[in-house]
Amino acid sequence: MVASLVGDPARANMLTALMNGRALTASELAQEAGITPQTASSHLAKLEAGGLVEPEKQGRHRYYRLTDDDVAGVLEGLAGLAARTGHMRVRTGPKDPALRRARICYDHLAGDLGVQMLDSLRERHLVRQRKQEIELTAEGERFLAKHLQISPDMLSHPRRPVCKACLDWSERRHHLAGTLGAAMMQRFAELKWAARDPTPGSRVVNFTRTGEKQFAALFGK
């Protein structure tokens, strides 16, 4: 039955991550759901059998996307019912406040600060976002070069987009992914504004005091 597929928290998180219409790899989905790749593989097989997602092989990756808009529509309907009764999903994002504030999503910044950063970029017309597509403006290129020493040619990649909207796990809004998102996160680390938590496997990103200030100066509200 379809409903039981959506009913499991891990699968629900995967489906939510796919709600922006983009395809994600199995391991990305595993990370989103907070489970190991083995478990994710099992879940994805079930979702595929149930017709909720469709796989697409590409090299050694397996991209998954929602089958079509009907699936997305039903998921929205369910979310609507859940919101109405206050019975939001069981596992809505991480509990840990540090994780909610700033964490690594694949290789870029996520959490409250990640969402805030994209908000700021958009508001100041450094990027242009239409639906899920994000484009760097000329102004944006100048901004990156000036403040973060990031040039456009560092960002080109055969298969990966420069900008990409990534649905934030805890905030349920977009943050910036793509090669630009990764480059910015890397730059933050190089500038010693922030660093991944040394705990093995932790996704928390700790900002230094000066890093916090600089970040706020560039992307603050």
Next chain:
Amino acid sequence: MVASLVGDPARANMLTALMNGRALTASELAQEAGITPQTASSHLAKLEAGGLVEPEKQGRHRYYRLTDDDVAGVLEGLAGLAARTGHMRVRTGPKDPALRRARICYDHLAGDLGVQMLDSLRERHLVRQRKQEIELTAEGERFLAKHLQISPDMLSHPRRPVCKACLDWSERRHHLAGTLGAAMMQRFAELKWAARDPTPGSRVVNFTRTGEKQFAALFGK
């Protein structure tokens, strides 16, 4: 989470039994689901907590009904997905012939007549459908103004689309949703072509004799 509530087979059977809009007692639902009253009681408590059903005490009986048409609509959507992949439960769609012919889905017309209507609109180029997206043509606007006194400005809504394809529970094909679908259903009622069945909670839509004729004249094959 709502989906996990619907996911359990016993609860799904109960909800299916309630899909015709009538209220059933706890023991009737237990029998429908093939479980003992104790188990049913536990399930019904959960469904009530999840906002899917509402109880009504009457003597020593406890009648349960679906909370509202939104719930029914989401269940239809799930059933539609399930039907599509062949992962159907017991029977496809409602048993009641009246319900199969014409019923309310959220706020628009569903069932045989609903599907027939969208078929007709598409065939006569009054709407243009590409995948799940439906668009009203200029011809279509003239048609609506002339025959149903519906003007485009009545249909605009900040967040809801004018036209939308909704997967039909019993027919497994699309019918027309969106503000236009709602407006048309409302107009049918105002013109006394059709009315929702007076039985409390029933989702059946009864067409009058003249309504049937007029509908057939506009949307007949």
Next chain:
DNA sequence: TTCATGCTTCGATGGTAGCCGAAGCATTGG
């Protein structure tokens, strides 16, 4: 009051399914 009916609560049980470690394929890159 006493009994019968309808439903709920409690406690114990069992089956199912999610989960991860380890190992096995497949693809890419050197």
Next chain:
DNA sequence: CCAATGCTTCGGCTACCATCGAAGCATGAA
């Protein structure tokens, strides 16, 4: 070739939850 990466399969463990028997309330009838 070999090594690394991404994903899957297998096996065993564990936790959850649906299920039912028994007992407890409530309502209505005699």
